[in-house]
Structure formats: C-alpha cells, structure tokens
Amino acid sequence: MAVTFTQDAFEQIKSHSLKERPIEACGILTGPENSRQISAVVTCANVDENPRAAYTIHPKELLQVIDEIDATQGIRLAGFYHSHPFSEASPSNVDRDRAAWDRFIYAIYSIPLDLLKCYLWDDEAKIFHILDVISE
Numbered sequence: 546m547a548v549t550f551t552q553d554a555f556e557q558i559k560s561h562s563l564k565e566r567p568i569e570a571c572g573i574l575t576g577p578e579n580s581r582q583i584s585a586v587v588t589c590a591n592v593d594e595n596p597r598a599a600y601t602i603h604p605k606e607l608l609q610v611i612d613e614i615d616a617t618q619g620i621r622l623a624g625f626y627h628s629h630p631f632s633e634a635s636p637s638n639v640d641r642d643r644a645a646w647d648r649f650i651y652a653i654y655s656i657p658l659d660l661l662k663c664y665l666w667d668d669e670a671k672i673f674h675i676l677d678v679i680s681e
C-alpha cells in the first residue's frame with residue numbers, strides 16, 4: 546500500500562520540523578476524501594513533558610483541528626506526523642505505546658536522514674505496517 550504526499554505537504558512537514566528542532570514537531574495530516582493522498586498538514590504544538598524524545602498534541606487542540614476538518618467539505622483527517630530531530634524515521638517505543646488511531650497514518654520525518662516514512666497503525670494487532678511514500 547502507498548500513500549502520496551503533495552510537494553506542499555512534504556515541504557510543510559520539513560520546514561516545521563526544522564523550525565522546532567531540537568524538539569519534536571507534530572501535527573495532523575489531511576487530504577481529499579476517498580483518497581490516499583496527503584495534500585495539507587495542520588501544525589500543532591508539542592506539549593509533551595519530554596518534547597525532545599516524544600510528542601503530545603493537547604487534546605483541546607486536537608479536538609479543535611478535528612472540528613475544523615469536519616466542517617470542511619471533501620477533506621478528511623488522514624493521520625499524524627512528527628519529527629525525529631536526532632534519530633531515524635522508525636517508531637520509538639513511546640510511539641508504539643501511544644498509537645491509538647486504527648488504520649490511520651503515522652508519518653515520521655527524520656531530520657538527520659532528511660527522510661519521511663509512513664506507517665499504518667493496526668490497533669488490533671498493535672503493530673505499524675510500513676507504507677510506501679510517493680511524492681508528487
């Protein structure tokens with residue numbers, strides 16, 4: 546399975562990640578309904594108590610973003626992204642422990658590798674399936 550990122554969405558993730566370094570940047574992925582495309586992102590604040598090693602989107606901010614997406618015709622919430630300022634683009638143990646959105650995309654951008662990887666969370670099996678990332 547593959548997920549497609551527009552150049553715009555990819556650049557937004559990259560620039561947000563560089564701006565927040567040395568802490569992890571995080572946000573929401575959105576795209577057209579009934580597609581596997583990510584066309585835009587919503588940047589969020591990382592309110593984790595250890596933001597260099599993990600990320601937390603404040604529940605209030607998350608709800609607000611979800612409301613905005615729900616109010617926008619034809620756009621869906623596709624998943625989440627966050628950056629790894631010092632490590633590769635693989636899920637950490639914390640990322641695994643906290644993953645909760647079944648069948649949603651979790652994208653990780655590694656700053657040192659300049660690499661974006663995407664995973665689909667399977668909440669029943671409690672595993673991330675790696676997805677192919679296509680940029681257009």
Ligand SMILES: [Zn+2]
Binds near residue numbers: 599627628653
């Ligand atoms: Zn992580």
